[in-house]
Amino acid sequence: MAYSVMSERHSDLEFSMSELTGALGDSVTVLPLLVALAVTTSVSIPHVLIGFGVFQIVWGLYYGMPMSIEPMKALIGLAIVGTLSYPELAAAGLLAGVVLLVVGRFGLVGRLERAVGEPVIRGVQLAVALLLLEAAIGLSVENVSVAAGGLAIVAVLALVGYRHSSVLVVLGLGAAAAVATVGMPTPRVPEAAIFPAGVPSMSPAALEGTVAQLGMTIGNAAIATALLCGDLYDRNVSADSLSTSMGVTCLAAVPFGAIPMCHGSGGLAGKFAFGARTAGANVLLGIGYLALALVATGALLTAFPMALLGVLLVVVALELGQAAFAPITDGRSLAVVASVGVVGLAVNVGVAFVLGAVAFWALSRRT
Template sequence: MSYSFRSDAADGLEFSTSELTGALGDSVTVLPLLVALAATTSVSLPHVLVGFGVFQIVWGLYYGMPLSVEPMKALVGLAIVGSLSYPELAAAGLLAGAVLLTVGQFGLVGRLQRVVGEPVVRGIQFAVALLLLEAAVGLVADAPVVAVGGFAVVGAVVVAGYRQTSVLVVLGIGAGAAVATVGVPTLQVPELAVFPAGTPALSGAAVEGTVAQLGMTIGNAAIATALLCGDLYDRDVSADALSKSMGVTCLVAVPFGGIPMCHGSGGLAGKYAFGARTGGANVLLGLGYLALALVAAGAMLSAFPMALLGVLLVVVAFELGRAAFAPVSDRRSLALVVGVGVLGLAINVGVAFAVGAAAFWLLERVD
């Protein structure tokens, strides 16, 4: 049975059970990453959730469709594994926002994508997946029995046919264990402040991470998402328009305690697969994030079982790695994806991105 309400105030805005289930399709990788980030850095989870809530609603209403709002996974992944501090993450987010707004304004997104090359972008995705997996191993090793239980839950949910919601189930179990330990958190409105978790600090690592992230963002969050808007929703949304909206998101959210955010083809496809067809899904998900922000207390977060967090990171790493290899169809591209990924794990993603882009450029000229 489905209940729906269609609003006359916004074109194409609908609220229904399918919009609600579709909204969850964009949260299955967002929430585990946010919990992991808050557990490993000085970021304020309530402020981060407010940022996601506000911009889910803003872009859902602006575009009139269930456009995704996701963390910039390369930058967030580097922060989770300790390669970037929160001040460096904030600086990288502001830098990425300024670049995305500029290149989108001047219509440069398509040109940049041709220079970088899709295999290099996919390789950065693979590198971040490997880094997340490395961090997960350390967390799982601290409490292997709890981790085994977590993996068993994931396996059972997948066998039952709900693979996409497995991370939410584990997240719910971890939250339940935290509540059992510290009690139900009290409602608390996040404080309105500028850079509540630390002043941005621009560094070499922040610049390297930003360059690598921009490769992923331009390829996946701008160009691939623009194509999906046409394929899935028959909407003509340009990659440059998406670049500008991502730039605005970062430049507005980061100063108020948010993190670098982007659109993404994976989140858009996830929403579509679970039934979302209008911007109503964004409004529902945004309200959910805002509600979570009121109870995202530090004591509850500190009580979250870290071994289960490791399980979540393994699942997220698998999904990110699977997405990196899904479109690869030839040996040369496969070699680039693997090479960039392994180099990113062994050295850093900035070096991997530069080497991969140079290799792609040379291989294109050899042909």
């Protein structure tokens, strides 16, 4: 049964099984990073989950669609490998928030989007799809038998017409395995505090990480995600609006213990792949994150079988990869898409975006 109301942004707000499964499709791009953060840093996982929960709801209702909320992967990756401490991560997130808010409010991202060319943006989508596929393989090889079982579940449910439900079944099994391993923690309300895991501290490493992150964020989380909103949901969402909302998110969330967050084409494709069509998915996922914040511990998260998430990431990667290639028909544009995707996988999404833009401009000048 589905319940729906009308939001102010001409989109049904529906609460149904497909919205629930679609919501969980976004979480598979988030949970692996949260597990790694819990193991390697001093971050407060309950505060991080509250940040995700609040802003899933806020931006879902604001945009009136299943808008994605993801970690800023370049900065989070640097924190996981030990290059950034949590105070440095917080400082980088605040700096990124200021920059994104300013460029969004002055319309600079939209100007860049018009100059870059659609094949480059599609290439960024492909790069993210390839990175998700790489992550999926990495997670799956940690426990091949578990991954094979998860793949079998997804395949069987898809064959009988319940592909969207596979995410609910797979995540449910993983959660049950985690609870069976470490037990159910006692619910506890996280303490409200300013910078509960450490006061921000700017450093050369944090500044370099911010620059790398902004390249990825502008290319993927703003421009590529804006394009994907039209592809998947027939919605006209500007890249400048997305940049502004990401800036607001970082500036509002990081001081209360959350991590730097952004939108992203991977999470958006994940929601669509598993059935989300309205902002109801964001409300459901936001409530889920807030509930998980009451019981989440590092031990509980690390007990979750990551190989199961790898299986679901494959589905998300295929959805995003299909969206990247679907509108492209001429050979030159296909070459640009493929080249940007490969460079993004091999080097960095931000670097691929810049190089692709320069190459596309040079090719356009020759015609």
